Amino acid sequence: xxxxxxxxxxxxxxxxxxxxxxxxxxxxxxxxxxxxxxxxxxxxxxxxxxxxxxxxxxxxxxxxxxxxxxxxxxxxxxxxxxxxxxxxxxxxxxxxxxxxxxxxxxxxxxxxxxxxx
Numbered sequence: 001x002x003x004x005x006x007x008x009x010x011x012x013x014x015x016x017x018x019x020x021x022x023x024x025x026x027x028x029x030x031x032x033x034x035x036x037x038x039x040x041x042x043x044x045x046x047x048x049x050x051x052x053x054x055x056x057x058x059x060x061x062x063x064x065x066x067x068x069x070x071x072x073x074x075x076x077x078x079x080x081x082x083x084x085x086x087x088x089x090x091x092x093x094x095x096x097x098x099x100x101x102x103x104x105x106x107x108x109x110x111x112x113x114x115x116x117x
Contacts, residue, residue, distance in 0.1 A: 012037040012061070012087045014112040020081035021108075025060060027068040027075050038062040038089040039096070039104070040077060047072060052094025057103045061088060080108030 013020065027034065028047040040048040041056035051058040060077035067073060088111075090096060101111055 012083050014082040014084045014110075017082050018080055018108065018110055021079055022063050022076045023060070023079050025075055025077045027062075027066050027073045029068055029070060029072045031068040033065070033067045033069060034062055034075075035065050035089065036062055037083075037087055039100075048077070050089075050091045051096075051100065052091030058090075058096070058100045059103070059107050061109060078109065082110045082112055085111040085113055 025040065026047045027040070028043060028045065028049050031049050034050065038061070039051040039058045040060050040062055041051045041054075041058050043049050043054065043056055048060065049056065060079050061081075061083060063076040063078050066075040085096070096111075104111060
C-alpha cells in the first residue's frame with residue numbers, strides 16, 4: 001500500500017471545536033512560493049492570492065505549500081476550522097483587521113489567540 005500523505009505538525013490548527021474542511025483552489029501566477037498557513041483571498045479572476053496584497057477579502061487558509069511563481073498553481077486550502085492566528089501568514093507589512101477576522105469567521109474559519117509562535 002502506498003503512503004498518500006504524512007501529517008505535518010506546524011501548530012496552525014488550534015482545536016477541533018469546528019469541523020476542519022478543505023477545498024481545491026487555484027493560486028494566481030506571480031504569488032510566489034507560499035507556505036501552508038498563508039491566508040488567501042479570492043481576486044476578480046476567481047483565483048486566490050495572499051491576503052493583504054490588494055483590496056480583497058480573506059477567505060481560506062493554504063493547507064499545503066505551493067509554488068505559483070510563474071504559473072497558476074492548484075492547491076488545497078482550508079475553508080473551515082480553528083487556527084492559531086499567530087502561526088498564519090498574510091502579505092508583507094499587512095496586519096489582519098477586525099473586518100478580515102469577521103470575514104474569515106463568516107466563511108467558517110475561526111482564529112484563536114494564545115499559542116506562542
